[in-house]
Amino acid sequence: MSISQSQRQTSTSGDTKTPPSAPRSIFSKVTGGGLAHGLLTNKKALFGLTILFLFVVLAVLAPVLMPGNPSNFTADVSAAPSADHWLGTTAKGQDVLALTLWGSRSSLSVGFAVGLIATFIGCLVGIASAYFGKVTDELLSLLTNIFLLIPGLPLLVVLAAFLPPGPATVVIVLVITGWAGSARVLRSQALSIRGKDFLASAIVTGEKTWRIMFLEIMPNMASIVMSTLLGCIIYGIGAQAGLEFLGLGDTSSVSWGTNLYWANNDGAMMTGDWWVLIPSGLAIALIAFALAMINYAVDEVTNPRLRAEKKD
Template identity: 80%
Template sequence: MSLTDPTPTASTTAGNPTVQVPEPPVSGRLAHGGFVHGILTHKKALFGLAVLAVFALLALLAPVLAPGNPSDFGPEASMAPSASHLLGTTSKGQDVLALTLWGSRSSLTVGFIVGLAATFIGCLVGIASAYFGKAMDEVLSLLTNIFLLIPGLPLLVVLAAFLPPGPATVVVVLVITGWAGSARVLRSQALSLRSKDFVAASVVTGERAWRIMFREILPNMASIVMSTLLGCVIYGIGAQAGLEFLGLGDTGSVSWGTNLYWANNDGALMTGEWWVLLPSGVAIAVVAFALAMINYAVDEITNPRLRAEKRG
């Protein structure tokens, strides 16, 4: 009997016929406890979470590990890594380790804010477009297609060039250019759930539209929303670094992107000062790799086909 079949079934227990009353229809949403248990026992997820925890801890402890202003010039310029400066110094005498630690605060903050904001807008637009349909779907789909058709990098450059520099500007620019892709993916998933029986039952019982969208449809999209969020965070960290490397951010602030900008501006590669350029680039790559590992783990935990292939 299917989960949505209201017909009771008869069974025999100790010679006496009994009637099994079917449980109410379920929406098929992933059990919260099972998902958390899967994440905490998955090797890829544990690796990614451990790496993120280390970077988050280093970012929080930056004022303790590297007190003072990391942008201050020092007398020891262009020093290779040594006991006194573990990652060396720049051509201006700045400690590279301090720049990397303090830069993680800005880069991680901007990345996660952009990821959360872009995913929220994508969920709102995608689910509303799929649920209401008709004119609402056409308008929101047209808006999404416009942002998808506009080349991302030129739009980033134009917006960043005309808005005042600063972390808030970077966040706004990246959210404006990053929500459309997630909205398209989430709309496709929401369309498949819109025709399910549990959604129809909620409509018949008179549930409000916002409740159906965010209490019935959205929880069943937990895995794809999680994957979208992780992808948007990776996009936020990488795009911020790219903008600031081009000089379109606030070059007076300290982030992984501005560290790369000043290293390139000072000719670190031409002078052989690889230690100035390498730490920030490696940090971006490692954090993106950790987020990708968590994303792969989420896919394997929530996708029955991937779980079956892994067991096989």
């Protein structure tokens, strides 16, 4: 890693003063609990976290609330919501509430898995590209641009059609098609931090590369990393539902996407069985809305301009 001439002179001269370091405002907020406290006092964040928490609890308790196989058939076919079946039944006699609750387990798991993996890859590629620069930056930027130029939907369809169906396949396909956008955004943010004084100080004092990347640069990108993570989770849940609605997932499994697929195949819209379509579609919309509210709250907490506008 190259260091400027002035920095070389500082490190080799007899002056024993510690190199100046820039204040790490976001880093201190994250480690000091400021970000968490800000989110817990933000109305948008509380609203979004409440919705998300309820869905997670329902997904975890699905085997307790609706025990047994959710795909089991009952004697009631295309029954409207009633005391026996709170959300009605499908054209095959399956309980819609059971399908919705059990489907949340697969959809949320895939969404969070895609979000975490895609964000990690995006951070790794983006920060490495900005930190190392030169040839590394050019190669990683070329790789990122290639994935950005490939049309997302056709690539999703092709990969999903040729790989064996299953949740793992969906996660792999969505990560392959979803990491490049986050890498581009994170690289831009890392480049703006790359020239800060505290990074030059870390380099001069001989800190390890991985430590500089993940303990110096990344904490100062907390807000953009969090926004990227939330966006990737929304993308994962929505893209999985879209793939499975097209019949490119494992149609024998239970998820919000497969619920919509079978509802469409059974002609729920044509027969007026609205209760078969609405629960899974509404669940996807509510989760996306909750994550978007949390994303807005993160921006308000970490962006001084938004905080000032809110006070005014």
